[in-house]
């Protein structure tokens with residue numbers, strides 16, 4: 001067959017030779033153990049937590065081996081391209097602090113010697129390799145249908161193949177030079193397909209860095225490696241790029257395991273050494289309705305979108321620490337033993353990555369976040385809250401900024417200097433509601449029904465003599481004194497022995513005041529809240545409940 005001539009017919013303008021390309025991508029000089037890995041997202045306008053999970057694993061593998069991490073934008077699938085979609089990827093990575101050694105800036109400047117790091121700018125490279133495969137008889141042009149129908153044709157064939165388990169038939173597989181020439185003269189568009197060597201009976205074994213040795217049916221499809229728009233799908237593009245760019249470990253989702261045999265066949269056809277794949281398990285969720293485990297989904301789970309964590313105001317460390325937990329359960333113990341160390345000090349290797357699908361649980365994330373937020377100072381909490389509000393709640397931001405002293409005090413409450421700071425806040429979005437009593441007097445009261453009259457009676461006396469106490473202790477002494485006078489027990493033991501002899505105990509009296517001021521039975525230190533609200537507002541609120 002005139003493979004070389006056919007290749008020339010298809011790609012008369014592709015002058016770049018594979019040898020020249022290979023020269024431009026010299027082997028990287030690596031030290032023992034150094035990992036070169038990458039994050040290769042497709043710009044869809046959305047960063048799924050599963051994708052970010054891979055990015056974070058890759059980031060750590062490179063960091064922990066003093067290796068290299070590069071970012072490659074896989075934008076060859078025009079249909080999935082969304083305006084601004086690239087910017088979303090960069091924003092998420094930057095805000096989470098994942099730094100890359102090599103990448104292309106949003107302005108199109110390549111940082112690193114193995115670029116361009118955006119696939120749509122590498123089409124000439126892919127075509128050179130496609131031309132080579134055709135010239136070696138390892139791939140062939142397929143003129144069956146135009147681009148639009150190509151996938152359907154392929155599907156049909158795949159189904160047929162599944163049915164009778166025979167090698168798929170393709171009319172274009174052995175076109176002669178003359179036939180190809182005629183098509184080209186007619187202006188027919190073509191895709192390039194790999195000419196598989198397999199018959200459908202073979203099985204192959206391959207190693208996965210997480211799952212160990214896997215065995216599967218070898219590829220037996222003449223799958224498309226260059227679409228009729230001249231651009232390759234993922235399989236072909238990644239095989240070339242990961243080879244040229246010197247990837248030593250490719251972390252990708254488990255969903256790619258089934259196409260790995262096809263990818264390995266491509267590596268072989270291209271004369272490349274296969275890269276090491278590390279297929280990470282997909283993050284799951286327990287479905288609230290069915291109680292079954294399912295993949296976390298962009299459609300049903302807001303937390304599948306990485307933007308969610310910014311919108312909700314989770315500290316990035318909370319999210320990263322939770323992901324570390326999912327990557328390796330040993331992180332939890334490490335964190336317990338090293339509460340002060342930054343997460344970056346937790347080192348893990350490929351062997352430590354979980355092979356079992358991690359289950360996403362918001363409650364667990366919130367717990368981690370509560371612990372983390374409990375460790376930051378009031379001032380820092382205030383400034384984080386403000387930063388968040390400036391982006392997501394402008395009205396709140398103005399209020400916070402205009403009254404900084406008050407809100408710093410609020411944020412410092414039960415925190416600065418406390419031996420056991422309250423572990424209650426897990427993100428910045430919840431704080432407005434959590435501190436709602438600071439912004440507005442309560443509209444409803446958490447009072448038990450038969451307490452209402454008692455509360456009104458107690459508060460009527462309390463407000464009469466109310467003056468802002470000068471300490472928490474003084475405040476409590478005042479309450480105790482009044483409670484005693486009004487027939488409440490100040491001795492808890494005596495109260496327990498004979499509750500009927502009293503109107504209640506001091507705790508009850510405190511509860512009335514707390515409910516009047518915050519609407520709630522539980523709150524952080526009431527005395528501090530009173531100080532923040534000021535004497536007049538405290539009195540207003542006491543009166544409001546009295547007249548409720």
Ligand code: GLU
Nearest residue numbers: 040041042074238251252
């Ligand atoms: N662009 C592919 C994806 O987003 C990358 C897979 C890989 O990492 O190789 O799924």
